[in-house]
Amino acid sequence: MSKLKLRQSNIELLRIIAILFVLxxxxxxxIIGLPxxxxxxGSLSSSVTKIFFDSLAVGxxxxxxxxxxxxxxxxxxxxxxxxxxxVAFLLLLLLFCFCIYDSGYLTFDNIxxxxxxxxxxxxxxxxxxxxxxxxxxxxxAETASKQQFQTLLVSxxxxxCYFTWLTGYIDYYGGYxxxxxxxxxxxxxxxxxxxxxxxxxxxxxxxxxxxxxxxxLVCVSLYFTGTAARMLRYDNPLVILSSLCLLxxxxxxxxxxxxxxxxxxxxxxxxIIHFNPLVxxxxxxxxxxxxxxxxxxxxxxxxxxxxxxxxxxxxxIDTLRLIIWKFLAHER
Numbered sequence: 001m002s003k004l005k006l007r008q009s010n011i012e013l014l015r016i017i018a019i020l021f022v023l024x025x026x027x028x029x030x031i032i033g034l035p036x037x038x039x040x041x042g043s044l045s046s047s048v049t050k051i052f053f054d055s056l057a058v059g060x061x062x063x064x065x066x067x068x069x070x071x072x073x074x075x076x077x078x079x080x081x082x083x084x085x086x087v088a089f090l091l092l093l094l095l096f097c098f099c100i101y102d103s104g105y106l107t108f109d110n111i112x113x114x115x116x117x118x119x120x121x122x123x124x125x126x127x128x129x130x131x132x133x134x135x136x137x138x139x140x141a142e143t144a145s146k147q148q149f150q151t152l153l154v155s156x157x158x159x160x161c162y163f164t165w166l167t168g169y170i171d172y173y174g175g176y177x178x179x180x181x182x183x184x185x186x187x188x189x190x191x192x193x194x195x196x197x198x199x200x201x202x203x204x205x206x207x208x209x210x211x212x213x214x215x216x217l218v219c220v221s222l223y224f225t226g227t228a229a230r231m232l233r234y235d236n237p238l239v240i241l242s243s244l245c246l247l248x249x250x251x252x253x254x255x256x257x258x259x260x261x262x263x264x265x266x267x268x269x270x271x272i273i274h275f276n277p278l279v280x281x282x283x284x285x286x287x288x289x290x291x292x293x294x295x296x297x298x299x300x301x302x303x304x305x306x307x308x309x310x311x312x313x314x315x316x317i318d319t320l321r322l323i324i325w326k327f328l329a330h331e332r
Contacts, residue, residue: 010253012264014246015067016311019267021060023274023307027287029054029232040223048219049300055214058232059243061123064267065130065181066247069188072141073134082325083131087116087124089321090272098278105278113277120275122176129178130185137182141189149190156183157237165235175234184240191244203249210242263311269318270311283310 028050035047073079091114098105116124141149160183163170191199199206214231221229230236274283290302325331 007261007264009255009257009260010250011067011070011247012261013253013255013257014063014250015264015267016260018060018063018067019270020307020311021057021063022271023310024053025057025060026275026283027303027307028057031284031287032291034218034222034228034232037223037226040219046296048215051215051218051222054232055211055218058214058234058236059239059246061175061234062184062240062243063247065127065184066188066243068127068130068134069185070192070247070251072138072189073131073185074138075131075134078329080131082329083128085325085328086268086318086321087272089324090269090318091116091276093317093321094273094276094278110278118277120277120280121272123271126176126178126181130181133178133182134185137185137189141186141193146194149186149194153183153187153190156186160235161237165230165233165237180235187240187244188247191248195248199245200248203245203247203252207242207245207249210238210245214238214242263315265322266311266315266318269321270314273314273317274310 032050034054035050040047095105095110095114098110112118113121140152144152160180214236218228218231221227221231231238233239273279286306287303290306291299294302
């Protein structure tokens with residue numbers, strides 16, 4: 001049986017949704033930006049709609065890491081090689097294509113980005129660190145008692161919520177760190193080993209409730225203070241909990257689809273390609289044009305269609321990578 005058939009399509013579907021959340025988060029939060037008080041006064045409905053999508057999409061990165069913790073990473077030399085090959089192949093391919101188009105793209109900064117020496121690729125490095133640390137995390141999860149596991153997570157979350165999320169006394173970069181990824185990983189391992197009944201039975205309801213609460217709080221805070229009240233951060237405990245609830249919801253869905261499984265293999269490539277410093281200006285320009293040239297429902301439809309198109313283009317590019325990897329690794 002192929003590896004694609006062994007994948008759980010319900011979780012792979014969530015993986016696809018997570019990368020679409022990441023695309024949406026970059027398009028809405030990073031490029032378009034949060035509405036101001038003047039925006040609320042000018043068009044309340046469009047401002048609330050904007051915050052709705054920001055609040056919905058903020059958990060995309062957390063979901064990715066939680067999925068890894070849900071299944072557990074099994075570190076192998078071949079696995080590390082596959083990961084590094086995907087990163088290197090796609091980054092070198094992008095640099096090569098841009099240099100063929102215009103040799104002026106062959107700059108020191110672009111070479112640094114191709115070597116992942118670029119802050120936009122923090123996820124690649126943080127996830128590689130998680131991959132390397134996963135045997136230690138797995139060993140703890142497998143040998144610790146439920147009480148020990150619970151005590152560790154509660155202690156870490158109290159520490160993280162107070163010193164990093166609320167006060168910022170210790171900077172874990174708002175969730176952009178290996179430390180935070182380890183916490184997410186262990187959280188998913190705990191929920192898989194010791195399901196919490198109220199979350200297991202009401203995951204989607206809790207997810208919707210938290211999302212609605214974040215929307216309301218962000219709207220009020222933006223209008224009166226001009227800030228999002230730390231709600232739209234990866235390390236927001238409400239975002240973490242809502243992402244866990246969505247994961248438990250999808251874990252109970254029973255579907256099997258080779259197409260979903262195949263599409264899901266390109267999710268990491270979508271991040272690598274669209275967030276590349278050579279590609280992202282074009283992505284950003286397209287989003288701004290669609291946002292400025294359309295109104296109402298058409299903004300949602302055109303940007304939504306564009307993000308799906310970006311996903312499919314990245315999928316096709318990554319297919320070439322997959323074919324070459326299978327040839328080099330002698331995989332069927």
